[in-house]
Amino acid sequence: MPILEFKNVSKTYNNVTKALTDISFSINSGEFVAIIGPSGSGKSTILRCINRLVDATQGGIIFDEFDVCHANKNEIRQIRKKVGMIFQHYNLVERLSVIENVLHGRLGHKSTISGIIGRYTEPEKEQAFQILEKLGLTEQAYKRCDELSGGQKQRVGIARSLMQEPNLILCDEPIASLDPSTSKVIMDHLSNINKTMGITCILNLHQVDVALKYAGRIIGLTSGKIVYDGPPNQLLKSTIHEIYQSNEGELITDVA
Amino acid sequence: MSHNLSKAARPANQTSVFVKRKRMYTFFFLGVIAIMIASSLIANFDYIVGIKSIPKAITWSLTKFIPNSSSWHWLTDEILKALFETALMSVAVTACSAVFAFAFSLLGTRTTKINPLIGRAVRIIASFFRNIPDVAWVLVLFMAFGQNILTGFFALFFVTFGLLTRTFIETIDEISASCVEALHASGANYMQVVFRGIIPSSAAALISWVLYMIETNIRNATLIGIISGTGIGFWFNWFLKSLNYGAAGLTLITIVVLVIAIEITSTQIRRAIL
């Protein structure tokens, strides 16, 4: 059963810069998909079209029975409630506590006024603590986010998105600012969330080896077009070079 | 031999870089000197009189600005009252304009503006208010408000509002852009983003700017008071004009104490919140 469908989606910024050209794919519920491609190939744009942080110029996107491209304000909020997002630079409110940042995941479910004064119910707070416990962050709960390390911040980002009880999590370069061992912790958490909770995950990744190891499916993107869409074990070295428009021996993965 | 060789091997353009730089410095200094000469001719500035006036003013101040027995009663009669009023006015005017500037700046930031046209309009309006000199505001307000504290209040209000709107827009764009994106992505609406994202993340920086503006406004209020005939500026001018130098010295000392006290307080607050 597809949870997300892209039909001939194109995106042009300011009528000049073409970011996506005629993108079509469909993702089933429970998949773990990695999108790889060079910087500026349109990876971030794809993710941001799904929750309407960016508006697609042409084509259609269906998410969970929502017509994303024609959604009104209220429907956009409904979509965003069901789609969690994780960012490269974590995008936390750094001066607030960890637990407050996790609770931000509930804002989409709350009335304007209780969101403004920051009032959350006791079950919501307990749920937040349970999520923090799963991610091993309970000791940090009352710390300000600017006191945390990068890996801890990213785990708060994951916790915030889980707090939304999403059907789909979008990860925009989740490990690009992290060291290798922290990256593994984050990838393991994401993989675990996908397996045990059945939440569909779409990741933008720079690290081809990480994508090959974790993902059940790879989408390769080059200057706004899909060049590869399939399982990792069928992805040939030559295709990787085609994605990155490079020659043999020019990529860091060639070294190993 | 080797010495000669290295000299010969040096590429020709390398020496010219040094020559060019030297020439540039020479031109720069000659240019500054030319501008200085022209400026002093135009502004009727006499270097000898200027330099002589400095030690003269210092010895004069040190001998004349000594409060004597007849000047002390001014302290309790007028100076402290006026100083207190000027200080409160500066705080009140900064606080009021900060509230308006914050609401206004939300319409002007990249992350929270409602549409680009309003965003641009906000920036132009802010630029209008901060670029009109406060003296011009005082003079036009004086025509209707007269010798009243509100003359200075509104003059400072307009300028502070313009300045703070611009700084708030820049600060919010710098600090809050990333968390605003995340909150939008999780389905938060406009007011929730403002209160849960922008205010908590940028409040400390904004308050730091407000404190800075209070410091500046106390000094500006002194000047404005001279023109509008109110507050501590009026009294200093009056003492000076009526040759009551003891009281003028006393006024000067109280102003300095107040400004330094405020500077120290705001430095402490800034250190604690940033």
Added chain:
Amino acid sequence: MRTPFVANHVSAQMGAIGGMEKTRGGKIKTAAHDKSHRIIKLTILALLGLTILGFLTFNYKNLDFFKAVGDTLENLRVMFFTPHYVNIPGGFRGALDQLLITFCMAVLSTVFGSVVAIFVSLFCAKNLSSPKVSSIIKSFVAFIRAVPTILWVLIFVVSAGLGGVSAVIGLTFHSAGYLIKAYAESIEEMDEGTIEALKACGANFWQIVFQAILPSSISYLVAWTFLRFEINFANAVAVGAAAGSGGIGEALYLAGHQYSDPRELGFITYLIVAVVILLEMVATKVKTKVR
């Protein structure tokens, strides 16, 4: 199928999660352990309290507020929509001359201020000077800055007479105070290692200044100096008006106070705003260029 990550029903044992803290009312706390929050709140409350106190104690002198506001709006309309000049000697040309005089006052005080500041700041920056000298200079400079510019000018009027000289020297005092602080902070931001490396090479104080300090902090110094120039222009206008030191500021003062002519006030204001906006544009250019 999805298995729920978190049970929807909260059982009694939930409080057992480590690290969870409760308020006296039995609710779970969410705020960070962090005193800056409280200080921000206290600062806002204090500002609010002082503002209210101010509005309650101000001497409004039986002002008819709404009439004054109405009159002001009318004056503003006349000022900005029907500007003219009649009283300025020399007419339009004369006004431009006055504007140039004010501009030159700003140039002189900025250059004097920055020359003084560049030398003093070397002895004021912590990484170049001894802590004792640095703190003595810093407190002296804090005193200079605490005296409002206009008071410096009024003091110099007594010793040098009314006019350009007292205005420029008065403006210079405050500029120097401001720039010493700004320059010293820019120099203090410099990488300790660079100075150490040159010291290790056997360079003396002035060599370090000219080979390391100035080249690496020049862009900040230029940016600060230009910023001060903008301030000095505004101050030169204000001082001309408040002390009668000549230039466009005095013309502004005469238009407002002597002739009570909002239309001429508007004309002069437009001239000043034109220069200010021009300076702002140049400043933005300079800042992007030097960085």
